[in-house]
Amino acid sequence: MxxxxxxxxxxxxxxxxxxxxxxxxxxxxxxxxxxxxxxxxxxxxxxxxxxxxxxxxxxxxxxxxxxxxxxxxxxxxxxxxxxxxxxxxxxxATPIRLSGDGFTSIADDLIVGKPIDWLIEQGNLAPVAYYAPKQINTEMLKVKRNGEFSDDSIKKAIKPKIYGNAVNNYLRLANGKQAIAYTYNVDSAKQLADAFNKHGITAQEVDGKTPKVERDEIIQQYRDGKIQIVTNAELFTEGLDLPNVDCVIMLRPTQSLALFLQFSMRSMNPREGKTAVIIDHVGNVERFGLPTENRNWTLQGKKNKGKKTAGSETVPGVTICPKCFGTFYKQGDTCPYCGAELPKDDHKVEVDGKAELEKVDAEQLAQTRLMKKVKNKKPEELHSVAEIVAYQKIHKYKPGWVYFQLKKKGMIRK
Incomplete structure (x- = not known):
């Protein structure tokens, strides 16, 4: 520029x-x-x-x-x-809107930059180690006679949960790295900073009401390495250059691909020998894949049929225990980790307090997302070899079924 x-x-x-x-x-x-x-x-x-x-x-x-x-x-x-x-x-970096609206009304052309994997290979971005809950077990998906998955098997295979303790997972996966943590509101950002400080990890919370002089001072102290973690709800998602961010902690689930990529790639500024660490407590990677995945950007946009998207880019917020700082979707009135009394809300989803985050395997994630994409389609709606093979595996068809479909669709001649 x-x-x-x-x-x-x-x-x-x-x-x-x-x-x-x-x-x-x-x-x-x-x-x-x-x-x-x-x-x-x-x-x-x-x-x-x-x-x-x-x-x-x-x-x-x-x-x-x-x-x-x-x-x-x-x-x-x-x-x-x-x-x-x-x-x-x-x-x-993210030519997409949650509403699905395109940019043809204001742009004549879209000039796409180099893919993420190329930028990493050339040293322009740091490679990533991504940790998240494993939220789907494809082995548990069972197909009914009509070709659809049974409701019981889906519930067992895909469970919307938040796993783990934010402080403990930081200490286990990124101890000593400078981090930015994204939470779902200002109160949770303040609670998170307090929790880190109680564990001897220097942290500061910044939000829209933080006075400018104080905010500038915190940013400078972070750049100087005097502050290890900055917590915030929405300020540091876009544009700001903080080159020493080595770790991103996600405690804010989102349905916006743009917001997810802005979160994730904040940690990918390169440095010799650096591997960025992303700790995803809310399973955003299950919705969007890894931030290193190549995207097919266009000006056209994609309408979200039947989905209400106005007013918010996030799915319901998480509950953070004020005593032990466990993070989870709320179920009941007490913390599933320590038993402390919790604030009231109406969102109740199953919680697994013993589960741990694990490193995301790119190939396994891609296969899982592909299976989720095709699981409820009909064979005539499959448009690639990968989709046909994934469909065959889910339905446990014989290998010859793949050959038949490829021949039927004209993807092979003999």
């Missing part, structure tokens, strides 16, 4: 750079100044401010939009529409 901005301002043309958080403004100003961009011809600011004063801005030749998956919002649209002759360049 800085190189494009430098070339633009060198020719005497103005640029406008739109972000959505104050910390990112400071980061862009610092980077652009260091890269030789003429800052007298640059306007860099938050969308919330720019949209209120857009009629007073000098016309830019190029507009940059950071974290551009937000660009469909009216505030962004007002700015872009005010300068019809400007070149609009929109940047995002």
């Amino acid at each position: 800085a190189e494009i901005a430098r070339r633009t301002t060198t020719r005497g043309n103005r640029i406008l750079f739109i972000v959505h958080r104050k910390e990112i403004v400071d980061q862009v100003v610092s980077t652009f100044s260091a890269q030789g961009v003429d800052m007298d011809l640059s306007k860099i600011g938050m969308v919330q401010t720019i949209t209120r004063h857009v009629d007073k801005l000098q016309e830019p030749a190029v507009i940059f939009v950071d974290e551009a998956h937000h660009v469909l919002a009216k505030s962004y649209q007002r700015i872009l529409e005010a300068f019809p002759n400007a070149v609009k360049l929109m940047f995002t």
